[in-house]
Amino acid sequence: MTTPRPINLSSPRRIKAPPRPVSDVEFATLARLADLLIPGNADDPAPSAADGYRDKLTIALAARSDAFERIVEYVAKAHDRADTELLEEFRAAHATGEASFQILSTVLAGAYLLLPEVRTAIGYPGQHRDVPRVDEAAEQIGDGILDPVMARGPIYVSVEPID
Amino acid sequence: MEAAPDHAEVLVIGAGPGGSVVTHTLACTGFDVVCLEQGDWVSPAEFPANHPEWELLIQHQWAHDPNVRKLPADYPLDVSESEMWPVMFNAVGGGSLFYGAEWPRLTPSDFRVKTLDGVCDDWPISYEDMVPYYDAVDQFIGVSGLGEDPAYPTGLDYPLPPHPLGKAGRRAAEGMNKLGWHWWPGTNAIASQKFKELSQCARWGVCEWGCPESAKASFDLAYWPHALRSGATLVTGARVRKVITNDQGLASGAVWVDREQVEHRITADVVVVAANGVGTPRLLLLSDSARHPDGLANSSGLVGKNLMLHPNCTVTGYYDEDLESWRGPAGQLIHSLQFYETDHDRGFVRGSKLHALPTPGPLNTVEAHRQLPFDELWGPAFHGVARRHRNGILWAANTEDLPEEHNSVTLDPVLTDPHGVPAPHIRYTISENTRRNLRFTVDRMREIHQVSGAKHMFEVELWIDQPGHLLGTTRMGNDPSSSVVDANGRAHDVPNLFVADGSIFVTGGAANPTCTIAALALRVATAIKNGARHQEVPA
Numbered sequence: 001m002t003t004p005r006p007i008n009l010s011s012p013r014r015i016k017a018p019p020r021p022v023s024d025v026e027f028a029t030l031a032r033l034a035d036l037l038i039p040g041n042a043d044d045p046a047p048s049a050a051d052g053y054r055d056k057l058t059i060a061l062a063a064r065s066d067a068f069e070r071i072v073e074y075v076a077k078a079h080d081r082a083d084t085e086l087l088e089e090f091r092a093a094h095a096t097g098e099a100s101f102q103i104l105s106t107v108l109a110g111a112y113l114l115l116p117e118v119r120t121a122i123g124y125p126g127q128h129r130d131v132p133r134v135d136e137a138a139e140q141i142g143d144g145i146l147d148p149v150m151a152r153g154p155i156y157v158s159v160e161p162i163d
Numbered sequence: 164m165e166a167a168p169d170h171a172e173v174l175v176i177g178a179g180p181g182g183s184v185v186t187h188t189l190a191c192t193g194f195d196v197v198c199l200e201q202g203d204w205v206s207p208a209e210f211p212a213n214h215p216e217w218e219l220l221i222q223h224q225w226a227h228d229p230n231v232r233k234l235p236a237d238y239p240l241d242v243s244e245s246e247m248w249p250v251m252f253n254a255v256g257g258g259s260l261f262y263g264a265e266w267p268r269l270t271p272s273d274f275r276v277k278t279l280d281g282v283c284d285d286w287p288i289s290y291e292d293m294v295p296y297y298d299a300v301d302q303f304i305g306v307s308g309l310g311e312d313p314a315y316p317t318g319l320d321y322p323l324p325p326h327p328l329g330k331a332g333r334r335a336a337e338g339m340n341k342l343g344w345h346w347w348p349g350t351n352a353i354a355s356q357k358f359k360e361l362s363q364c365a366r367w368g369v370c371e372w373g374c375p376e377s378a379k380a381s382f383d384l385a386y387w388p389h390a391l392r393s394g395a396t397l398v399t400g401a402r403v404r405k406v407i408t409n410d411q412g413l414a415s416g417a418v419w420v421d422r423e424q425v426e427h428r429i430t431a432d433v434v435v436v437a438a439n440g441v442g443t444p445r446l447l448l449l450s451d452s453a454r455h456p457d458g459l460a461n462s463s464g465l466v467g468k469n470l471m472l473h474p475n476c477t478v479t480g481y482y483d484e485d486l487e488s489w490r491g492p493a494g495q496l497i498h499s500l501q502f503y504e505t506d507h508d509r510g511f512v513r514g515s516k517l518h519a520l521p522t523p524g525p526l527n528t529v530e531a532h533r534q535l536p537f538d539e540l541w542g543p544a545f546h547g548v549a550r551r552h553r554n555g556i557l558w559a560a561n562t563e564d565l566p567e568e569h570n571s572v573t574l575d576p577v578l579t580d581p582h583g584v585p586a587p588h589i590r591y592t593i594s595e596n597t598r599r600n601l602r603f604t605v606d607r608m609r610e611i612h613q614v615s616g617a618k619h620m621f622e623v624e625l626w627i628d629q630p631g632h633l634l635g636t637t638r639m640g641n642d643p644s645s646s647v648v649d650a651n652g653r654a655h656d657v658p659n660l661f662v663a664d665g666s667i668f669v670t671g672g673a674a675n676p677t678c679t680i681a682a683l684a685l686r687v688a689t690a691i692k693n694g695a696r697h698q699e700v701p702a
Binding site: 114124129149156 | 201217218254290314327346364376541542
């Protein structure tokens with residue numbers, strides 16, 4: 001038996017899965033909604049055509065597990081509706097900043113942007129260690145770019161000392 | 164669990180920037196210092212940027228807003244009567260875990276607003292009074308920057324060299340040169356070289372959501388290891404309910420609740436409150452007694468009044484060129500004080516501080532484009548928008564909001580924290596002076612982007628949910644009828660009670676305030692030390 005890890009008061013526990021798995025039917029609807037928002041082209045796959053989209057969607061839903069119920073409710077309502085009708089609803093919701101559309105679209109897009117092939121296509125290396133060369137700052141600051149600023153001289157407002 | 168101490172020579176409440184500097188300074192001098200912190204330590208390995216889905220994690224689980232995040236260390240804020248929603252982080256190191264570590268000092272004029280502009284009040288201290296404390300903190304934590312910024316008096320220098328500007332910073336600087344406006348390589352409390360406990364910056368670009376590299380001088384790293392080695396005691400998970408007073412009206416300690424909901428009492432010779440501009444007035448108002456019926460140190464009626472929040476505005480520009488905008492620090496690549504000082508031709512007093520940052524993350528880029536019509540963001544347009552994440556520059560600004568008594572922190576009559584303690588109620592309206600300042604500043608940032616060649620611009624004239632600069636609610640001054648603490652942070656009403664955080668600002672300036680909060684805390688600690696030597700406090 002292991003001792004449970006004490007709760008850290010200032011750090012959320014990493015949530016690795018949504019409150020429950022999405023069903024195959026729910027995933028099919030989510031992928032269809034994602035395709036409406038992010039259609040594929042010659043260089044970029046549609047979400048439903050990307051092998052790993054279901055896994056990435058699971059990660060995204062876990063990261064926003066606070067909104068899981070709202071998203072699956074949206075999915076249930078969308079299940080039987082035509083794409084054209086959904087697109088019109090998306091347009092209206094986008095125009096008004098409707099909260100359910102915002103959370104749905106950020107999760108669908110967030111999952112898509114986790115796909116390695118998408119990251120490669122858009123040139124996103126992810127946040128990572130990237131230590132500068134030792135002379136990098138000196139090169140970028142010491143080539144005269146600051147000369148006009150220094151030539152203008154002080155810009156602060158002088159004040160008299162307190163009596 | 165080790166028993167918490169029941170007495171301290173100096174009790175510090177809050178382990179953020181102010182509390183950590185006071186604790187370290189006095190522990191080094193030989194005082195028996197105990198610090199009570201309601202939060203916990205946060206490991207850099209836990210920060211969201213350790214995970215690919217970091218852009219989703221920062222929307223809720225690691226949000227800046229405690230009303231969204233709702234971690235056990237957080238307490239709720241009633242913002243129903245506020246035009247902005249103050250944010251904070253409750254942990255060892257406090258808000259510095261999430262700050263951008265931009266490290267500008269206030270300017271000489273900031274201390275003389277009444278004299279120069281005829282509004283508000285002058286500080287009881289000057290820029291020159293602060294210089295030794297600014298310098299000492301800079302040296303201690305390893306600030307990176309280039310000396311002799313012409314926006315400040317001569318002699319300003321930093322212990323570590325500045326960071327590279329990067330392509331985004333260079334492009335921003337070139338635009339400023341075309342306009343003939345002041346800019347300077349960003350001054351950041353981010354180590355450009357390894358320094359004490361800090362690693363060398365590895366440009367993760369996520370400074371405002373916790374540095375995975377431990378290169379940012381958050382105060383859990385920059386001060387607490389040194390404070391603990393100096394003999395200080397830090398108790399985490401300790402939420403203070405009340406500062407208690409004795410028959411003479413002096414502060415005599417505090418009542419606090421541990422993580423198991425057990426109530427404790429600690430006595431102290433000196434009490435220092437360092438819970439910043441919302442937490443400090445909340446605690447003083449909670450600490451009422453027969454002798455202090457309107458709250459502790461509140462004979463002026465100004466505890467909780469004059470809240471200042473530095474309303475933020477931004478214009479994000481996207482360019483055709485690859486600016487490698489995923490790369491940090493963020494942190495400020497460059498800053499500008501071109502519009503910092505009053506120019507009456509602009510139609511308002513005081514000004515703003517501008518800073519250019521990268522725009523890391525493709526999902527963040529998508530979110531920045533939500534202002535566009537549907538078909539310019541979603542559908543076939545999506546892929547082009549996502550590719551712009553490499554091409555962005557964020558120009559952002561703190562605007563100086565002036566102290567107004569109706570902008571306030573009070574105790575909410577209904578809302579409580581999980582311990583049943585009244586939550587803060589925030590009232591804040593944006594003045595006409597500030598609105599003009601915001602509009603003017605946004606227009607200048609658009610101008611910079613235009614001359615720099617931006618192809619798409621997105622402005623936010625007011626970030627409602629970003630004010631982490633919580634200032635002015637126990638202001639300092641020489642007159643006990645118009646201030647809460649004196650020039651050394653000592654409460655006028657309670658000679659062994661001190662405040663060491665952003666609450667004691669008289670006016671807010673437009674500079675990111677942690678630099679000044681830390682320097683003021685050092686000054687307060689020095690006054691306590693010197694006061695004890697001269698037996699002016701019962702230590």
